[in-house]
Amino acid sequence: MHCDALVIGGGLxxxxxxxxxxxxxxxxxxxxxxxxxxxxxxxxxxxxHFQLEHRLIHHAxxxxxxxxxxxxxxxxxxxxxxxxxxxxxxxxELAMHGGLMLAExxxxxxxxxxxxxxxxxxxxEVELLDADETRARAPYLSPQVRGALYCPHEGxxxxxxxxxxxxxxxxxxxxxxxxxxxVGETRRQGGQWQVxxxxxxxxxxEWRASVLVNAAGAWTMDIGRMANLHLPVFPxxxxxxxxxxxxxxxxxxxxxxGRRLSMKQVDDGNVLIGGGWxxxxxxxxxxxxxxxxxxxxxxxxxxxxxxLAVAPGIEPLKILRSWTGITGITPDQxxxxxxxxxxxxxxxxxxxxxxxxxxxYARLLSELITRGEPSHSLAPYSPDRFAxxxxxxx
Amino acid sequence: MARTDLAIVxxxxxxxxxxxxxxxxxxxxxxxxxxxxxxxxxLRQPPASFRVDRWLADRIYxxxxxxxxxxxxxxxxxxxxxxTVLGSELTGDGITLSLNTPGGVDELRAERLLLATGxxxxxxxxxxxxxxxxxxxxxxxAFVKSQQIVPGERFVFSGSHPLxxxxxxxxxxxxxxxxxxxxxxxxxxxxxxxxxxxVLLRYPxxxxxxxxxxxxxxxxxxxxxFGRVASSAHGEGRLQRVEIADSGTLEAxxxxxxxxxxxxxxxxxxxxxxxxxxxxxxxxDSAGGWLARTDEWMRGSLPGVYVAGELTxxxxxxxxxxxxxxxxxxxxxxxxxxxxxxxxxxARPARRALRPLYRFADVLSAMxxxxxxxxxxxxxxxxxxxxxxxxTVGTVRALLDENPFTADLNALKLQSxxxxxxxxxxxxxxxxxxxxxxxxxxxxxxxxxxxxxFPVKPVSIGALATTPTPEEQ
Numbered sequence: 001m002h003c004d005a006l007v008i009g010g011g012l013x014x015x016x017x018x019x020x021x022x023x024x025x026x027x028x029x030x031x032x033x034x035x036x037x038x039x040x041x042x043x044x045x046x047x048x049h050f051q052l053e054h055r056l057i058h059h060a061x062x063x064x065x066x067x068x069x070x071x072x073x074x075x076x077x078x079x080x081x082x083x084x085x086x087x088x089x090x091x092x093e094l095a096m097h098g099g100l101m102l103a104e105x106x107x108x109x110x111x112x113x114x115x116x117x118x119x120x121x122x123x124x125e126v127e128l129l130d131a132d133e134t135r136a137r138a139p140y141l142s143p144q145v146r147g148a149l150y151c152p153h154e155g156x157x158x159x160x161x162x163x164x165x166x167x168x169x170x171x172x173x174x175x176x177x178x179x180x181x182x183v184g185e186t187r188r189q190g191g192q193w194q195v196x197x198x199x200x201x202x203x204x205x206e207w208r209a210s211v212l213v214n215a216a217g218a219w220t221m222d223i224g225r226m227a228n229l230h231l232p233v234f235p236x237x238x239x240x241x242x243x244x245x246x247x248x249x250x251x252x253x254x255x256x257x258g259r260r261l262s263m264k265q266v267d268d269g270n271v272l273i274g275g276g277w278x279x280x281x282x283x284x285x286x287x288x289x290x291x292x293x294x295x296x297x298x299x300x301x302x303x304x305x306x307x308l309a310v311a312p313g314i315e316p317l318k319i320l321r322s323w324t325g326i327t328g329i330t331p332d333q334x335x336x337x338x339x340x341x342x343x344x345x346x347x348x349x350x351x352x353x354x355x356x357x358x359x360x361y362a363r364l365l366s367e368l369i370t371r372g373e374p375s376h377s378l379a380p381y382s383p384d385r386f387a388x389x390x391x392x393x394x
Numbered sequence: 395m396a397r398t399d400l401a402i403v404x405x406x407x408x409x410x411x412x413x414x415x416x417x418x419x420x421x422x423x424x425x426x427x428x429x430x431x432x433x434x435x436x437l438r439q440p441p442a443s444f445r446v447d448r449w450l451a452d453r454i455y456x457x458x459x460x461x462x463x464x465x466x467x468x469x470x471x472x473x474x475x476x477x478t479v480l481g482s483e484l485t486g487d488g489i490t491l492s493l494n495t496p497g498g499v500d501e502l503r504a505e506r507l508l509l510a511t512g513x514x515x516x517x518x519x520x521x522x523x524x525x526x527x528x529x530x531x532x533x534x535x536a537f538v539k540s541q542q543i544v545p546g547e548r549f550v551f552s553g554s555h556p557l558x559x560x561x562x563x564x565x566x567x568x569x570x571x572x573x574x575x576x577x578x579x580x581x582x583x584x585x586x587x588x589x590x591x592x593v594l595l596r597y598p599x600x601x602x603x604x605x606x607x608x609x610x611x612x613x614x615x616x617x618x619x620f621g622r623v624a625s626s627a628h629g630e631g632r633l634q635r636v637e638i639a640d641s642g643t644l645e646a647x648x649x650x651x652x653x654x655x656x657x658x659x660x661x662x663x664x665x666x667x668x669x670x671x672x673x674x675x676x677x678x679d680s681a682g683g684w685l686a687r688t689d690e691w692m693r694g695s696l697p698g699v700y701v702a703g704e705l706t707x708x709x710x711x712x713x714x715x716x717x718x719x720x721x722x723x724x725x726x727x728x729x730x731x732x733x734x735x736x737x738x739x740x741a742r743p744a745r746r747a748l749r750p751l752y753r754f755a756d757v758l759s760a761m762x763x764x765x766x767x768x769x770x771x772x773x774x775x776x777x778x779x780x781x782x783x784x785x786t787v788g789t790v791r792a793l794l795d796e797n798p799f800t801a802d803l804n805a806l807k808l809q810s811x812x813x814x815x816x817x818x819x820x821x822x823x824x825x826x827x828x829x830x831x832x833x834x835x836x837x838x839x840x841x842x843x844x845x846x847x848f849p850v851k852p853v854s855i856g857a858l859a860t861t862p863t864p865e866e867q
Binding site for chain 2: 036
């Protein structure tokens with residue numbers, strides 16, 4: 001079978017890219033080895049965090065220009081989110097009521113000030129709040145909180161709904177979505193990509209496409225290997241927790257500049273608590289195995305303790321479930337988005353705040369594919385920054 | 395952190411039997427159960443401060459009662475009652491259980507783990523199934539057994555499991571009124587099975603028990619109807635009447651006034667802890683939903699984890715007790731305190747008893763299952779499928795229509811919220827699965843069930859956060 005573009009991966013990056021490519025008039029096939037949205041895209045906690053994350057601020061000096069580009073891209077993403085429900089024609093439980101990045105120490109306040117400087121310089125609206133101003137907006141916060149950086153655009157969206165909405169729209173626009181199909185081979189032949197897959201019943205299928213998009217998330221490296229490419233995306237396991245429903249009391253996305261914390265209350269009333277606490281990846285014979293990451297009980301306790309320290313009122317709330325997801329991270333923590341020069345027609349969309357920026361990454365990537373130039377530069381994210389890793393790959 | 399050689403989850407017949415055998419061979423055993431006293435659902439004990447005359451006097455309860463007495467005198471067993479296991483974590487050299495005890499969240503380190511978590515009544519979705527007054531028949535029985543409390547005045551029982559007769563009889567004896575007992579199957583099915591399954595005749599005590607219950611019900615004028623089902627429940631804020639229909643066509647036949655409706659379509663295993671631990675399970679429509687796979691020594695698919703009782707397939711107290719004995723022997727053998735040859739010898743009586751018991755259980759399961767067609771037909775669009783998250787059957791059907799690529803239970807859970815609430819799907823998974831398979835007839839079986847997550851039962855942030863980490867102990 002022939003198509004213009006073949007997308008590997010049924011997560012947010014894959015479904016959104018398939019959707020935008022189909023919208024641009026390309027014939028698109030999307031292959032997913034399991035079900036749509038069953039990986040990190042559906043398992044993350046749905047934060048829309050536009051302020052620089054603490055892991056990025058801590059490396060601000062090293063990241064320099066990339067950081068400024070990141071903030072500029074954020075403005076593009078904010079506009080995108082504001083319109084996404086009408087764009088997709090679906091209710092997504094989107095809430096953009098603002099977010100607070102908390103500080104508890106002098107050092108953390110200083111960090112917030114520095115961060116605010118970088119962000120304002122690039123035109124991202126942020127507002128420094130002192131302790132009283134912070135508690136006036138969020139009375140449930142502990143007196144230990146000494147200040148916060150407020151960004152009015154932050155919030156959350158329901159990750160259970162976003163990717164299926166893209167998949168539905170892609171299908172409406174003519175994209176073929178093939179689930180339970182494991183890709184076993186991608187080969188460059190006669191100026192096209194030849195892709196072989198096998199479904200759960202063992203039936204083999206084959207496609208030819210001018211464009212191949214690797215959107216395999218934490219497994220981008222495995223798919224890349226089939227094209228003789230090193231695409232450095234490494235799996236990491238993360239932990240999240242959901243409480244029982246409660247009357248609305250947290251109206252913002254809560255993050256912490258010095259500690260791992262993200263906390264929000266969703267439409268249904270559940271409080272979601274996470275923030276980058278790790279879960280143990282499954283291992284088999286020295287390889288990362290399939291299956292879910294295991295909960296590390298110490299990380300779980302510390303995650304909850306962090307949340308309790310800034311919001312003591314959550315103590316009686318019951319945890320309904322703690323869950324883990326596997327996402328991908330690159331060596332420089334920036335996403336990997338764009339063309340791979342040494343492999344014509346090969347594109348990647350993986351890594352780096354994939355929920356908040358996923359829709360925007362996908363749109364820009366589809367512009368790069370269909371017009372040769374995206375409306376906002378993707379240069380800092382180009383997979384070619386790791387071209388040296390493929391120098392000796394023949 | 396407390397340590398034990400063998401942690402047993404569940405103080406029912408399987409757990410008690412395993413505890414007795416394992417301590418007899420020198421293992422230090424800890425039995426954990428949510429109830430305040432041992433015995434499991436079969437021997438729902440009255441609270442210690444109560445005295446109930448002729449408590450479960452019938453002779454069919456005797457084997458388990460004698461086991462309960464033996465267990466009361468055991469030395470090497472620590473009984474940890476009123477405690478919920480929130481989850482288990484398998485590491486290279488043992489198993490850590492997270493426990494919600496009356497004194498807070500605590501951890502227990504076990505060399506081996508036996509899951510003997512039993513079963514619960516199979517919930518059924520139909521119009522009005524969430525109305526106060528509609529109860530699980532097993533739940534009604536728990537009130538009667540433990541406290542001789544009749545939780546209502548006028549009862550209707552609707553289902554497909556013979557237990558209905560026993561509970562209706564117990565309600566009558568405890569002073570309640572029974573308006574009707576409805577079986578969805580035709581009467582002929584029971585006679586055909588009796589004739590074709592001589593294994594039933596090997597258990598005259600059980601047959602006699604049922605026959606006596608039937609006779610008493612008939613003497614008191616209770617209508618036992620076959621081929622009938624309660625198709626909807628009605629009332630202002632609470633149950634006031636049920637509509638009775640032909641179970642084949644769901645054509646309404648009658649309306650009965652009542653304030654309690656017992657639903658008795660059989661049982662589902664309590665498989666959440668097995669799923670959370672990562673044990674391999676397989677699906678059975680009629681023998682309890684998700685069931686853990688075991689070898690002939692009741693070893694589950696993970697090292698050091700054993701499974702016995704209803705979690706291997708609904709089979710009743712006698713099967714559970716015998717499987718518990720084998721699991722206890724296996725734990726002792728695997729711990730190196732019992733020679734394999736001796737273990738095999740000691741397991742022989744249990745294995746001999748189990749053969750006909752398994753046949754009996756198979757016949758009972760096959761006979762008692764209402765069939766997917768009836769369950770599907772009862773699920774009208776407006777019926778509530780997931781009580782916790784208030785999701786209707788219609789919502790799920792619409793989602794399946796709109797998302798043609800959604801074809802597994804966990805993906806459907808994510809999209810519909812079914813199973814994401816307090817009970818983690820204990821009460822909707824079977825129904826959701828039935829619905830999924832009816833709308834995706836070409837679905838490959840062998841799909842995964844809901845992935846049970848830590849904590850298997852809800853627990854407060856405060857309790858979890860204050861548990862000391864291993865480094866702090």
